[in-house]
Amino acid sequence: MGKHTSISPEGAAxxxxxxxxxxxxxxxxxxxxxxxxxxxxxxxxxxVVYMDAKDPTPSQELHSREGLAPVFADLxxxxxxxxxxxxxxxxxxxxxxxxxxxxCMPHHYISGKVRSLMIAALRYTDTFVKMDxxxxxxxxxxxxxxxxxxxxx
Numbered sequence: 001m002g003k004h005t006s007i008s009p010e011g012a013a014x015x016x017x018x019x020x021x022x023x024x025x026x027x028x029x030x031x032x033x034x035x036x037x038x039x040x041x042x043x044x045x046x047x048v049v050y051m052d053a054k055d056p057t058p059s060q061e062l063h064s065r066e067g068l069a070p071v072f073a074d075l076x077x078x079x080x081x082x083x084x085x086x087x088x089x090x091x092x093x094x095x096x097x098x099x100x101x102x103x104c105m106p107h108h109y110i111s112g113k114v115r116s117l118m119i120a121a122l123r124y125t126d127t128f129v130k131m132d133x134x135x136x137x138x139x140x141x142x143x144x145x146x147x148x149x150x151x152x153x
Contacts, residue, residue: 026083034072
């Protein structure tokens with residue numbers, strides 16, 4: 001086990017704000033609030049998707065906040081989603097920048113004649129920046145470790 005060191009009140013506040021940013025992303029996704037979800041990113045945000053976490057070639061790469069709109073709109077094809085967040089491990093944190101890794105298991109429900117549930121095991125590696133006192137995603141890399149499709153009765 002690692003040694004715990006004391007952190008300043010400002011450091012603790014930054015860590016909480018980063019965790020709340022990660023949680024806001026999942027909340028906005030599940031509520032289909034693409035506008036608020038996009039606002040969590042810097043204008044020049046870099047968003048990279050690796051549908052196979054073992055493949056170093058990205059499946060998708062975007063280079064702006066506005067470019068995220070179709071990615072977030074794609075969730076509308078599901079009747080409902082629920083993003084279960086696991087740990088967020090802060091890797092580095094300075095006054096204005098930070099990095100972290102977050103585990104997530106989104107559940108995507110598909111309704112219709114055949115109801116199904118798609119569950120993914122994801123990891124996000126993030127770079128954050130503090131702008132005007134608020135933490136934002138500067139870069140978000142999404143790695144898909146595995147997908148599972150279940151038919152529901």
